[in-house]
Amino acid sequence: xxxxxxxxxxxxxxxxxxxxxxxxxxxxxxxxxxxxxxxxxxxxxxxxxxxxxxxxxxxxxxxxxxxxxxxxxxxxxxxxxxxxxxxxxxxxxxxxxxxxxxxxxxxxxxxxxxxxxxxxxxxxxxxxxxxxxxxxxxxxxxxxxxxxxxxxxxxxxxxxxxxxxxxxxxxxxxxxxxxxxxxxxxxxxxxxxxxxxxxxxxxxxxxxxxxxxxxxxxxxxxxxxxxxxxxxxxxxxxxxxxxxxxxxxxxxxxxxxxxxxxxxxxxxxxxxxxxxxxxxxxxxxxxxxxxxxxxxxxxxxxxxxxxxxxxxxxxxxxxxxxxxxxxxxxxxxxxxxxxxxxxxxxxxxxxxxxxxxxxxxxxxxxxxxxxxxxxxxxxxxxxxxxxxxxxxxxxxxxxxxxxxxxxxxxxxxxxxxxxxxxxxxxxxxxxxxxxxxxxxxxxxxxxxxxxxxxxxxxxxxxxxxxxxxxxxxxxxxxxxxxxxxxxxxxxxxxxxxxxxxxxxxxxxxxxxxxxxxxxxxxxxxxxxxxxxxxxxxxxxxxxxxxxxxxxxxxxxxxxxxxxxxxxxxxxxxxxxxxxxxxxxxxxxxxxxxxxx
Numbered sequence: 001x002x003x004x005x006x007x008x009x010x011x012x013x014x015x016x017x018x019x020x021x022x023x024x025x026x027x028x029x030x031x032x033x034x035x036x037x038x039x040x041x042x043x044x045x046x047x048x049x050x051x052x053x054x055x056x057x058x059x060x061x062x063x064x065x066x067x068x069x070x071x072x073x074x075x076x077x078x079x080x081x082x083x084x085x086x087x088x089x090x091x092x093x094x095x096x097x098x099x100x101x102x103x104x105x106x107x108x109x110x111x112x113x114x115x116x117x118x119x120x121x122x123x124x125x126x127x128x129x130x131x132x133x134x135x136x137x138x139x140x141x142x143x144x145x146x147x148x149x150x151x152x153x154x155x156x157x158x159x160x161x162x163x164x165x166x167x168x169x170x171x172x173x174x175x176x177x178x179x180x181x182x183x184x185x186x187x188x189x190x191x192x193x194x195x196x197x198x199x200x201x202x203x204x205x206x207x208x209x210x211x212x213x214x215x216x217x218x219x220x221x222x223x224x225x226x227x228x229x230x231x232x233x234x235x236x237x238x239x240x241x242x243x244x245x246x247x248x249x250x251x252x253x254x255x256x257x258x259x260x261x262x263x264x265x266x267x268x269x270x271x272x273x274x275x276x277x278x279x280x281x282x283x284x285x286x287x288x289x290x291x292x293x294x295x296x297x298x299x300x301x302x303x304x305x306x307x308x309x310x311x312x313x314x315x316x317x318x319x320x321x322x323x324x325x326x327x328x329x330x331x332x333x334x335x336x337x338x339x340x341x342x343x344x345x346x347x348x349x350x351x352x353x354x355x356x357x358x359x360x361x362x363x364x365x366x367x368x369x370x371x372x373x374x375x376x377x378x379x380x381x382x383x384x385x386x387x388x389x390x391x392x393x394x395x396x397x398x399x400x401x402x403x404x405x406x407x408x409x410x411x412x413x414x415x416x417x418x419x420x421x422x423x424x425x426x427x428x429x430x431x432x433x434x435x436x437x438x439x440x441x442x443x444x445x446x447x448x449x450x451x452x453x454x455x456x457x458x459x460x461x462x463x464x465x466x467x468x469x470x471x472x473x474x475x476x477x478x479x480x481x482x483x484x485x486x487x488x489x490x491x492x493x494x495x496x497x498x499x500x501x502x503x504x505x506x507x508x509x510x511x512x513x514x515x516x517x518x519x520x521x522x523x524x525x526x527x528x529x530x531x532x533x534x535x536x537x538x539x540x541x542x543x544x545x546x547x548x549x550x551x552x553x554x555x556x557x558x559x560x561x562x563x564x565x566x567x568x569x570x571x572x573x574x575x576x577x578x579x580x581x582x583x584x585x586x587x588x589x590x591x592x593x594x595x596x
Contacts (some may be wrong), residue, residue, distance in 0.1 A: 013298040025287050041245045044258040048269035050201045051209050052260040076180050083123035103129045112193040120183035141166040149175050160213045160264050198222035208270040412439045431463040437472045458497040465575040474536035475508035483512035483564050507567035515558040
């Protein structure tokens with residue numbers, strides 16, 4: 001294949017694909033920018049309206065509550081007596097108590113509210129929400145609002161401003177005249193808490209929310225932590241005069257303003273141009289990715305086309321014949337249009353044939369693993385039957401059980417064998433597996449008496465997990481026959497099942513003598529050896545590997561004098577309940593998860 005033909009064809013294909021790609025990208029970019037700009041205008045308006053609603057609720061509730069507190073004639077009389085140190089009646093005390101309750105309710109229902117004060121012109125005392133108390137005016141720590149109130153024009157009913165609290169923090173103060181007498185209510189609002197509420201309304205990084213009073217004083221400024229700037233008077237005036245929905249330039253960049261005018265404040269949402277450039281940047285990355293894909297496609301097409309043209313037809317057919325040589329099927333006979341159809345038909349034929357062979361191979365592997373799993377299950381059933389009957393025989397020969405005990409143990413064995421000999425393909429719940437393990441332990445108690453105690457520690461949520469039969473019995477049997485062997489005192493066995501993230505962890509531990517390192521390594525090697533004569537643990541380990549994979553293999557930990565623990569993990573998703581088996585009331589009862 002000559003390289004010059006390859007590069008010529010690649011350049012030709014690239015130009016053919018680049019021009020329409022650029023045109024489509026330009027059109028799509030224009031559409032995306034226009035759509036993003038419209039979205040910014042819409043979202044900016046939504047943000048400013050939400051902030052205006054928040055301000056309206058905060059200021060509206062405050063004003064309505066203040067009017068309600070002092071619009072009752074009887075309460076005004078009681079308030080006047082209390083603030084002017086006049087003798088108060090019992091009814092006055094009741095009304096003042098009600099006033100304190102209403103003030104506390106107002107503050108509790110509006111967390112940003114800090115303090116509410118009520119003062120009558122010239123009164124020596126003032127009502128404060130702090131402790132719902134009446135205190136002398138001269139003891140009030142913050143009296144700056146009083147100068148502002150006294151300078152308010154008679155026609156001005158309310159004033160919003162920023163003030164400093166006694167601890168030096170800024171807050172928003174609302175001064176509102178009373179309805180029925182000369183005086184005012186003063187509400188101090190925690191500025192930081194209010195800004196925190198407004199910050200949750202921001203929809204983009206670098207976005208700003210401004211709340212400005214009628215004196216062009218910025219009461220609140222909410223913004224992302226990494227983009228906090230304070231607008232000066234000139235910049236604020238630009239924001240106030242900007243046409244909503246249009247971009248204008250500032251020293252900090254280009255911004256778009258959405259504005260809502262209210263009685264006492266004006267709410268501004270300032271959206272940066274960065275929000276729009278993010279869309280362009282994303283489109284640029286998409287274009288580069290598409291361009292890269294185009295280059296790869298062009299190079300591939302140029303290579304394939306040049307190779308198809310320059311290669312000899314006979315050689316390609318011979319290669320395809322060699323690729324399919326020995327297969328029991330023939331190539332399909334069809335009329336070819338040109339040499340390219342010949343090549344493509346043969347490639348397609350090879351692909352389909354390869355896929356068919358792969359499918360057949362996977363099916364055979366599945367059938368082989370399934371057959372092996374069935375054989376393992378059928379292998380453990382006689383093993384379990386032999387050990388159980390041997391236990392019964394030893395119990396009867398030893399004279400440890402009377403006629404009634406033998407009857408009970410035969411009944412238990414009958415139920416266990418019915419469970420063990422059921423269809424190996426049908427999964428069982430962990431509840432059933434533990435229930436029949438309980439029956440097996442009861443049979444073994446006839447043989448060993450009180451030499452062992454079996455504990456169950458199983459999470460209730462795992463009782464319906466789906467497992468295969470006789471999963472726990474080989475582990476418990478191993479503990480009884482080997483782990484507790486040679487103990488002079490009573491031995492203990494723990495059966496535990498709990499969930500660890502996406503896995504079901506199951507372990508069986510005994511309090512036996514444990515094993516030396518060499519003995520432990522020999523046991524680990526034996527259970528991994530498929531040719532081992534050890535049926536119990538080797539069989540269980542093989543079934544776990546076939547059903548769940550290598551991650552579910554048996555894990556054995558043992559130390560001399562500390563017992564032995566055998567554990568394994570199952571994928572929790574594969575163990576989730578897929579059907580509702582018919583279980584009797586005994587199996588649904590979780591009371592069997594107690595000491596054996």
